[in-house]
Amino acid sequence: MGKLTAMGVKNLTEPGRYSDGEGLILKLAAKGKGSWIVRVQANGKRRDIGLGPLSELPLANAREAARAVRKEVKAGVDVLAERTKEALVIPTFSDAAKLVHEEHKAAWKNGKHQAQWIKTLETYAFPTLGDKLVSDIEGPAIRDALSPIWLTKPETARRVRQRIGSVLDWACAKGFRETEAPMRSVLRGLPRQPKKQGHLAAMPYQELPAFFKWLRERSSVGRLALEFVILNASRSGEVRGACWNEIDLKKKLWTIPAERMKAGTVHVVPLSEAALDVLKRAKAFRSPVSDLIFPG
Structure with missing residues (x-):
């Protein structure tokens, strides 16, 4: 038998905490205004769990709700954790992928990579996984999404697999799913991909003089950029993004800023x-609206 009565609760006017027994407590803010909590012991810790407002929960209903909570706690259920899960709005894979893309794209220096990251998922993952909740996606669904391109487009398939994994790992970190992406089991369910043939063959250095002679037969931005790549042993992206303000003609140096380097550090290139001479010829293509050395 509880300590409180329905009429007594109705007549309470003094703000405070009123115990009904067995952990059920009314927190009164003013007459007719307050909320019910039930105090329980779970794993040796005392926890107060809200049941609802007094205006919506009469005494009898509050007692019933308290009994239900105590029963769950006795059965080993983490009531607060379960309520948190219920409150979460689980996103679909496509919505989650777009959120991950927005959060991470600023850290990717390569604009092409930024666009390709979401585009590959839109093309190869969204048709089968896009409308599924991230909490429901397990190994078989991922395997089925990858299977059509696993052997025909192996490099693309590996990238899609990695990006699917990134989305599901993000969802796990956000509390939208219980586990990270089960990628090891996915790989076991897919056939072995053919081995790579290695890098494309390099041009024998003995052929370079003839190649340079051909390259200089006519002048274009593309040909000048390729010549600059070869002479400086640079990555094509570094040369395509090279700007005149990075060049010190007096000191014969090209200083590539950290944000354009894969390693994230400033790189200084001595210019032969x-x-x-390539830069001298490139001035003919200098644009008044861009500082790029090799525009277009």
């Missing part, structure tokens, strides 16, 4: 006379 041949490389300086």
